[in-house]
Amino acid sequence: MSDSPAIAHGAPADAHLEHPSYLRHHFNSVEQQADTTNFAMWLFLLTEIMFFGGLFTAYLIYRNWYYPAFVAGSHQLNVVWGTLNTVVLIGSSFTMAMGVWCAETRRRRGLVLCLTLTCILGLCFLGIKTVEYREKFEMHHVPGQHYSLQSFLDPQSNPAVFAEYHDKPLALDMARHTEIYFSLYFALTGMHALHMIIGIGILVFMIFRAQAGAYTAGHVTFVENFGYYWHFVDLVWIYLFALLYLISRHQ
Amino acid sequence: MSDTIVSLPDQSTARIPKVNYLSKENGLLSWLLTSDHKRIAILYLISITFFFFIGGALAGLIRLELLTPQSDLMATDTYNKVFTMHGVIMIFFFLVPSVPATLGNFLIPIMLGAKDLALPKINLLSWYLYMAGGLLALYTMMSGGVDTGWTFTTPLSTHYVNTNVLTTGLAVFVAGFSSIFTGLNFIVTIHKMRAPGMTWFRMPLFVWAHYAASILMVLGTPVLAIAIVLVALERTIGIGIFDPAKGGDPLLFQHLFWFYSHPAVYIMILPGMGVISEVISTFSRKRVFGYTAVAFSSVAIAVFGFFVWAHHMFIMGISNYAVLVFSLLTMLVAVPSAIKIFNWAFTLYKGSITFETPMLYAFGFMGLFTIGGMTGVFLGTSGTDIHLTETYFIVAHFHFVMVGGMLMAFLAGIHFWWPKITGRMYPEKISQLAAVVTFIGFNLTFFPQFILGALGMPRRYAAYPPEFQILNVFSTAGATILGVGYLLPVLYLTWSLKYGAIAGNNPWQATGLEWQIQSPPLTENFTELPIMDHEAYDYEWLENQKAKEVASVG
Amino acid sequence: MSHISPVIWQYLVKWMTNFALFPPEASRIAPQMDALLFFITLVSLIGLTIVVLLVVSFSILYSKKRHPVAVQIEGSTLLEATWTIIPLGLFLIMFVWGALIYFRVYTPPANAMNIYVVGKQWMWKAEHPGGQHEINSLHVPTGQPVQLTLISQDVFHSFSIPAFRVKREAIPGRYTTVWFEATTPGTYHLFCTQYCGTNHSQMIGDVVVMTPGDFKAWLASSTSGASLAQNGERLFASLSCAACHNTRPDARGPSLANVYGSKLPLSTGESITADDAYLREAILNPSQHITQGYAPIMPTYQGQVSEEGIIALVEYIKNLNSDYRIQQTTNTTDLLPESEGKAASAAAKTTAPGKVNP
C-alpha cells in the first residue's frame, strides 16, 4: 500500500550503452543482478536447511529413544579425526572467505591461491572422512547385511577409540539399535560429503575461471554465492560434529 | 459508460504482430535452448498436457476396472500399478507444475513489469529436470511399473514390493528439484524484479497466490527429497531409519512425507485460486472484493499449511494429543479458503458480469471447491475422520479439490490467457459447451464417490463387494463424459492456433499489465520499462487509458 | 419404459432398492458419529447453498445486460469479518465435537473384552482370549464393549468396520487399540483400508455380531482346545522365562504376578503402567525399561517369538493373578535337563494337547 520510493522513472530498457558485459539483459542494474542472485542463493540454502532438517529430526527422535546405543555408537567414532576434520573445514571456510575478499579487491593471484587452498582443504576433509569410513567398513559398522554387533556386545574384542570409557556390553536389543545410529551417521555424513564433492567440483571449475581473471573484474557474485554454499556446508558439519561425535559420550 | 469502452479491434483487419516471442527465432534448438520464460512456459504446457493425458488414460483404466465388482479387466497387481502411476503422474507431473510452470511462468514477469524471471537459465533447467523426472516415470511404467501407491508407505515400499520403487523415487526426487527451482525463481522474481511503482499491494492476486505457493515449494519439497532418499537407502543398503525390525519408526516416514505432501496440496491449489481471482475480477469488470484479505489469506494458507500435516495420520497411531493439535490447526487453515470463496462471490456484487468460458470454469471452480473444501472439514474433524478416511470419501474429496478445483482453474486460466499466449481467440461456443460438459461429467464421476466412501468402500480396491456397484457404474459413466470434456479443449485450442480470430491486445478489457502489451508479447515483454501508477484491478484507470488512446488516435 | 435397455433397468431397480447414504448403524458409537456427520453435512449444505445462491443471484442481477456499469467496491471489513468468524466458530464446534468422538473411539472402557488382531499380507487373524482363532472374520457379542488390540506382522494395514464407524491402522512394531460395542446382530463388512500390496482388496472379511447367548455357543463350538493364556503359559515355559521371573527370594527378574495394569518403578526413576504395549516392549526390547532393583540381563526375544506368540505371552501375563502358576512352570522347567526337550515336555505337561505357537 505504501508508495514505492521514486525510482528513476521510465529508464529506457535499451540503455545498454555503458553496461558491463556480465549484466544479463533482463536486469536493470548490476546491483539488482547481484542482489537477486544473492537472494536466490539464500533461498537455495533454505532448501538445504530443510533437506538436512528431516535427518536432524530423525536423529533427535532416535537419540531420545535409544540413548545407550547412541553412546556406544559415538564411542566408535574417533574424536581426533572428527576434531581434525572440523579444523580442516573451518580452515577451508576461512580461505574461502579470504577468496571472496580477494575477488572483491580484485587480487587475481590471491583469489586463485585461496580457492586452491580451499579445494585442497576440502579434499583433505574427504580424505579423512574416507579413512573414517574405511574403519567403519572394517569393523562392519556399515548398516545393512554385513552389520556386526560384535563391538557392542563384547567391547573388549574391539576396544573403543578411547579405552578409558570402559564400555560395558550392551544388551542385545539395544546393541541392535546401534544400527540406527550408524544409519543416521552414514546418511548425515554421506549427504554432507556429497555436498562437499559437488562443492569441490565447482571449486575446480572456479579455479580455472579465476585464473582467467573472470572474478576479479568487479563481478564477484559467483564467488560470493559459492562462498555462501561452502560456508553452509561447513556450518552443517559444525552441527554434525557436535551431534555425532560429542553429545553422546557419557552414559 | 459503454460508449467509453473501446470496441474490440476490427478482427477482420487485425494482424498478429510480426515480431513476437513466438516468431523471433525458429527451429527446435531455439526452443530447447531458450531462456525466455514465455517459451519455457509453452514447453511446460505441452509436456504437462502430455502427462495429463497419460495420467488421464490411467484414470480411465481404473474406472473401467471398477465398472464391475470383480477384478476382471486386469489382475490386482496391475490395477495397483495403474493407480500408483495415475497418482504419481497426476500429482508430481501434472498438478504441482500445472498452473505455476505454465501460466505462472508466462505471466508473473509480465504482471510485475519485468523482462524475464530473475533466473532464466535456472528456469530452463527446471524444465529439463521436469522432463528427466517425467521420462524416468514413463520408463518406470514401461519397465514393469511400481505398486506402492503414490505415498510410498514404508515398510511396504522398502521391504515388501519388488517393483521399481527406486526409479519412481528418483523420478519424484528429480521432479521435486524442478519444483524447488520454479518456486525459488518466483520468489526471487517477485522480490527483486518488480517494476517501479509495483508495490506489494499493487500486485495482482495471481502473483500473491504464486508467492505463497512458492514458499511452500521451496521449504517443503526438500523434506520429501530426504524422505525419498532414506527410502532408497533402506531398499538398497538396508539402513534402518524407518524399519520397525531394526527399531526404526515407520510413522517417522509418514511425518516427513506429509510434511511436504500436505503443503503440496496447497502448492497445487493456491495458483489455481490466483487464476480465479483474475478471471472473476475481469468478467465482472470489478476490483476483487477485499483485495488485502484475499492476498493475506493466500499467505495464511501457506504459513498454516506447514502445521497440519499429521491430519493424514489420525488413525495411524500417533498420539491422541497430537491429533488434537493438528485437528485444531486444520480447522484454522480452512478459514482462509472460506474467506476467499466469499470474497469472490462478493466480487460479483454490483459488477457487470459476462459469461465467457473462463468465467464458466471459475463458477465451476467455486462450486466444486466449496464442496471439496467442506468435505475436507469432515476429514479434518478427528472423529469423523475415523469413519471416512481411507475410503472413497477421501478420493472424492481430493478429486473435488484437485480436479474440480485445480483443473477447472487451470482450464479457466488457459482459456483466459489463450489470446495473450497465442494471439488468437479460442472458439467461444464450443468451449462454453466443453466447460458445461466437464462440470456435468465431473459431478457424475466424483459425487457418487462421496456416498461410496460414507458407505465404507475402501480406496485402492481392485475388487469390491457387489452392493457398491451401482454407484461405481455412475462414476465410470461420468468419467467417460469427463474424458470428452477434457479432449474437447485440446482439439479446439489446437484448431484455434491457426483458425482462431485475432485477439488483439486486450480482448477482455482486463487491467493487468499483461493485457496492456501486444499479444503474443515481445520476447522482452515491454518496449519500455513500465511504471505502475495505479492499483491492481483499477478499471477506472483502464477506462481513462482507453479514452486517452482514443483521443490521441482521433 | 420398454425402450430402456434391460441392463440399465436392472441397475436402476438395484439402486432404488439398495439406495443408502450411510451404512447400517450397528454399534454404540455409530449414531453419535452419524450425528456429527449429519451436523457437518448440514453446515456444508447451508454453506454451499449460500455460495450458490450468491453466485447465481449476483449473476442474474448484475449481468452485463441488466447492469452495464460496474460499481467499484473496495471491500467491507464488517462483511469479511463475518465470513471469517462464523466459519471459524462452526469449525471450532466441529473440532471439539469431533475430538470428543475421537477420544471415545480410541479410549476403551475398563470392562472391555479384549480380542487380539494380527494383520498380515493379506489376511486378518483374530485371537480370542479363549483360544478361538479366526481368519478374515470376527465374531463379537452385542451389548459388550470389545477392545481390539491390533498389530501388523509386516506392512501397515487398517482394520475398518464401516457399520461400527470404527477404524484403526495395524502397524508393525506397536500395538494400537480401538473399541466398539455392537448393538445389532448381523453380518457386516470388515475391510483393510490401508493399501498393503497386491491383494489389498482381498483382505476383507465379515464381522458377525451375535446375541450374547449365540456368542457363547459360538465360543464353545470353535474352541481350539487351549486358551490363549494357556498357549502363553506353554510358551512361557518353553522360553524358560520362569528361570528368572519366579518367586524365589534370589530371583533375577521381577515376579510377574499382578503386574498387568500396575505402575512399575523403572531404574531411571520414572514409572510406567504395564499395559499390553509395555509388556510387548519388555519382551522385545527389555533393556529399555529396567524395573527398579533388577539388573539389565534379560535377553531380547525379537526374532524368536512371532506376533501371535507375543500375544499369547501378554495374555498369559495379564491373567497371572498369583504366583502359583509361575511356580508351576518353574517346576517343570527345572525338571527338564535339555532345553530342546523343554517345549515339548512342557506342552505335554499342560492339560490339553494343542498347537504350540511357533
Place this chain on the structure above:
Amino acid sequence: MSEQAQHLESEHPVEHEHHVVNPSVYVVIFFALLVGTALTVWASFIDLGPWNPVIALAIATGKATLVVLYFMHVKYSSKLTKLTIGAGIFTFLALISMTLSDYISRAWGRW
C-alpha cells in the same frame, strides 16, 4: 505476514553499496572458531550429565552464528536476507517441534 510488511521496507534499498569485509575480521573469526572447537571437544570429555548436549549445541550454535554473520556477510546484508534465514529456521523448528509433539505425547496415556 509481518514478513510482508517488513519486506516492503527492506525491498528497495537495492542500490546499497557492496560491503567489503576487512580480512582482519575473517582472521579473528577464524581463531574464534578454532577456540570454539577446542572448547567443545574439551567439554565433551567431562561428564556434565544432561548439560553435555546443551553445551555442545550452544557452542555449535555460537560457531554457526559467527560463520553466518561474518563469513556469510549476514551482518552486512539486507533485512530480506535476515528474514529469509529467519524463515528457514522457523520452518525447521516447525518440522522438529510439531513432529516431536507426536513423539513426546505418545507416552501420555494409551495409544
